Amino acid sequence: MITTTHxxxxxxxxxxxxxxxxxxxxxxxxxxMSVELMLNSANLTFVAFAKSLGDTSGHxxxxxxxxxxxxxxAVGLAIIITIFRMSKxxxxxxxxxxxxxxxx
Amino acid sequence: xxxxxxxIPLLPLVGFLINGLVGRRLPDRLVAIIGxxxxxxxxxxxxxxxxxxxxxxxxxxxTSTLYTWIxxxxxxxxxxxxxxxxxxxMALVVxxxxxxxxxxxAGYMHDDKSFSRYFSYLNLFLFSMLVLVLAEDLxxxxxxxxGVGLCSYLLIGFWFDDMENAKAGKKAFIVNRIGDxxxxxxxxxxxxxxxxxxxxxxxxxxxxxxxxxxxGMATAITLFLFVGATGKSAQIPLYIWLPDAMAGPTxxxxxxxxxxxxxxxxxxxxxxxxxxxxxxTTMIIVALIGSLTALYAATIGMAQNDIKKVLAYSTISQLGxxxxxxxxxxxxxxxxxxxxxxxxxxxxxxxxGSVIHAMSGEQDIRNMxxxxxxxxxxxxxxxxxxxxxxxxxxxxxxxxxxxxxWKAFSTHLGSIGILFWAIGLLSAVITAFYMFRxxxxxxxxxxxxxxxxKKHIHESPFSMTSVLxxxxxxxxxxxxxxxxxxxxxSNHFEHFLAPIFPHLGSRFDAHSAHTWEIILLALSLxxxxxxxxLAYLMYVKKTDIPxxxxxxxNALYQLVYDKYRIDELYGAIFxxxxxxxxxxxxxxxxxxxxxxxxxxxxMATAKLGRLFMSFQGGDVRVYGRVLLGGxxxxxxxxxxxRV
Numbered sequence: 001m002i003t004t005t006h007x008x009x010x011x012x013x014x015x016x017x018x019x020x021x022x023x024x025x026x027x028x029x030x031x032x033m034s035v036e037l038m039l040n041s042a043n044l045t046f047v048a049f050a051k052s053l054g055d056t057s058g059h060x061x062x063x064x065x066x067x068x069x070x071x072x073x074a075v076g077l078a079i080i081i082t083i084f085r086m087s088k089x090x091x092x093x094x095x096x097x098x099x100x101x102x103x104x
Numbered sequence: 105x106x107x108x109x110x111x112i113p114l115l116p117l118v119g120f121l122i123n124g125l126v127g128r129r130l131p132d133r134l135v136a137i138i139g140x141x142x143x144x145x146x147x148x149x150x151x152x153x154x155x156x157x158x159x160x161x162x163x164x165x166x167t168s169t170l171y172t173w174i175x176x177x178x179x180x181x182x183x184x185x186x187x188x189x190x191x192x193x194m195a196l197v198v199x200x201x202x203x204x205x206x207x208x209x210a211g212y213m214h215d216d217k218s219f220s221r222y223f224s225y226l227n228l229f230l231f232s233m234l235v236l237v238l239a240e241d242l243x244x245x246x247x248x249x250x251g252v253g254l255c256s257y258l259l260i261g262f263w264f265d266d267m268e269n270a271k272a273g274k275k276a277f278i279v280n281r282i283g284d285x286x287x288x289x290x291x292x293x294x295x296x297x298x299x300x301x302x303x304x305x306x307x308x309x310x311x312x313x314x315x316x317x318x319x320g321m322a323t324a325i326t327l328f329l330f331v332g333a334t335g336k337s338a339q340i341p342l343y344i345w346l347p348d349a350m351a352g353p354t355x356x357x358x359x360x361x362x363x364x365x366x367x368x369x370x371x372x373x374x375x376x377x378x379x380x381x382x383x384x385t386t387m388i389i390v391a392l393i394g395s396l397t398a399l400y401a402a403t404i405g406m407a408q409n410d411i412k413k414v415l416a417y418s419t420i421s422q423l424g425x426x427x428x429x430x431x432x433x434x435x436x437x438x439x440x441x442x443x444x445x446x447x448x449x450x451x452x453x454x455x456x457g458s459v460i461h462a463m464s465g466e467q468d469i470r471n472m473x474x475x476x477x478x479x480x481x482x483x484x485x486x487x488x489x490x491x492x493x494x495x496x497x498x499x500x501x502x503x504x505x506x507x508x509x510w511k512a513f514s515t516h517l518g519s520i521g522i523l524f525w526a527i528g529l530l531s532a533v534i535t536a537f538y539m540f541r542x543x544x545x546x547x548x549x550x551x552x553x554x555x556x557x558k559k560h561i562h563e564s565p566f567s568m569t570s571v572l573x574x575x576x577x578x579x580x581x582x583x584x585x586x587x588x589x590x591x592x593x594s595n596h597f598e599h600f601l602a603p604i605f606p607h608l609g610s611r612f613d614a615h616s617a618h619t620w621e622i623i624l625l626a627l628s629l630x631x632x633x634x635x636x637x638l639a640y641l642m643y644v645k646k647t648d649i650p651x652x653x654x655x656x657x658n659a660l661y662q663l664v665y666d667k668y669r670i671d672e673l674y675g676a677i678f679x680x681x682x683x684x685x686x687x688x689x690x691x692x693x694x695x696x697x698x699x700x701x702x703x704x705x706x707m708a709t710a711k712l713g714r715l716f717m718s719f720q721g722g723d724v725r726v727y728g729r730v731l732l733g734g735x736x737x738x739x740x741x742x743x744x745x746r747v
Contacts, residue, residue: 019732023728023729
């Protein structure tokens with residue numbers, strides 16, 4: 001039997017993976033994907049609690065989040081592609097042309 | 105403000121402001137008119153106030169409060185001028201002799217390029233000095249006290265192009281600071297114990313409640329104030345600045361360093377006489393320092409060849425007499441001698457200035473001589489002043505000096521007075537000797553000047569000689585206001601000042617006092633005559649005696665000639681250690697400890713800055729990590745902290 005706890009643990013694992021990805025990977029595209037993972041882990045949590053508490057408003061939120069995430073991906077991907085086209089760089093550490101000082 | 109005495113110091117201040125601010129753009133003649141007429145006007149107001157004061161009788165006093173200067177709890181300082189018998193005498197002497205010297209300066213300084221600067225300083229000096237003598241409050245007196253010190257510094261270093269003059273000014277200023285510190289501590293102790301610095305109030309409080317001051321505290325206060333007096337009035341051990349102060353223009357030496365400023369210490373002690381009589385210890389110390397200074401400076405005066413240096417040491421010596429007088433409680437005699445001294449010493453200095461002026465700046469008496477024919481007025485007035493200072497009757501110096509010697513002899517302090525008297529008498533012999541040595545060498549005999557200088561020797565202009573004659577007249581008649589009863593006079597001067605001073609008895613009864621006074625009088629005359637005779641013998645009759653003497657006792661002569669090498673001694677025990685201390689502080693304490701602390705602070709700030717700079721590197725992932733770490737920390741605290 002799959003209980004709410006299982007869902008929550010899965011969501012936590014996905015969140016941790018996403019978090020780890022954002023913090024460790026240097027590729028912009030991968031970082032964006034990791035952010036999506038975290039968003040989806042939050043969706044999963046919402047749905048799991050909605051199911052166990054029988055509250056339908058918990059089902060509404062993931063739909064909103066997915067919509068926002070889609071917009072976000074559209075904008076994010078556009079920026080990433082533009083940056084890549086401009087500078088041939090997809091590594092975040094190289095993206096310092098917006099400031100003068102060197103990063104510590 | 106119900107009378108005009110506040111105008112007395114105001115007028116010279118106005119002169120200072122005009123000459124100081126716009127004097128450079130005015131023609132010299134106008135500067136001189138402003139600079140001389142305002143002091144003269146203030147002298148006339150002083151005379152007028154004096155006549156008003158006489159109408160008021162014995163207990164009369166004129167005061168004029170301008171405004172309240174300081175209010176701090178119970179401690180109040182008013183800007184009040186007080187014109188009583190003592191300040192009347194001082195104000196008349198200061199503004200009178202001051203005006204005369206201003207007039208003389210107009211002739212003496214006529215071709216100086218800083219003519220207006222000179223007159224603005226001189227007027228500022230007169231203002232400060234009048235504030236000093238008219239102040240009712242010690243704080244206001246101190247303001248004048250510092251003001252005259254400042255003007256003294258400015259005028260000693262008047263020709264500051266020459267480093268020596270600038271140094272002499274600095275020396276006078278620094279030595280005076282040491283004395284002023286003592287003065288200040290004394291004032292602070294008065295505030296602590298009596299609670300006010302207003303002189304008449306102090307007097308009333310002490311009369312109402314003598315327990316305010318313990319004997320020890322009275323001694324401490326008076327001694328500290330006396331330290332201030334030794335600085336200002338050039339007494340042992342702080343006299344060293346006065347001989348160097350001769351670097352200033354000669355009228356300045358006459359006004360500031362002979363007639364007025366240097367007597368401020370005597371005035372201060374006389375003014376606070378009611379405090380000084382509370383401490384016999386201090387009285388004895390003051391009299392002892394005074395008498396020793398009188399003797400000591402007189403001996404140095406014997407061996408000097410610079411005409412102004414001789415007069416400088418003579419001034420120190422005469423100031424010693426005044427301190428002897430106030431020390432033995434004869435305040436009126438001290439002020440009497442202060443007044444006569446102002447006349448004859450100003451005259452001596454101005455006469456010397458006239459000679460220096462005529463001889464193209466020559467100050468060495470060995471290069472003078474034979475001035476009687478060429479400068480008759482200077483010659484005769486200088487002779488009068490020399491006779492006066494030597495104590496020849498009936499000139500002013502005789503009455504005042506003899507009065508001091510008698511008061512010292514008969515002092516209530518006891519038989520120690522005989523010691524003061526003996527030192528004073530010995531100094532009188534030496535004074536007569538060195539003054540006539542100066543006179544004979546500088547004025548009589550054949551001229552020893554070079555041909556160039558000789559051609560230019562001339563009598564000074566009328567503005568200078570008129571002052572010499574005026575002061576000469578005062579040196580002759582000035583003593584008659586204080587003729588002692590013994591000689592058929594009635595000592596008006598002492599009776600006039602009597603309301604101000606505490607009355608101290610004599611250790612003799614009236615009958616034996618009379619006998620003693622006659623004996624002392626005769627001895628004084630013998631002293632003066634023997635000094636003059638000795639000088640005549642050595643410098644006119646048998647001029648080879650000094651040479652033989654110098655050869656025989658060369659070491660002693662050199663020691664006296666070098667002023668006992670006290671300057672060198674002070675240099676070795678005070679200035680040198682301070683200098684070394686300065687070097688130590690600048691090279692170790694400042695460059696290592698102070699700079700070190702500063703460097704550590706800057707280094708720590710920079711390091712700390714660099715540490716926090718890594719959080720602001722602009723790297724999003726670092727922000728994320730910090731965010732996550734913080735979040736986790738909060739979570740841990742929330743979850744486990746509650747358990």
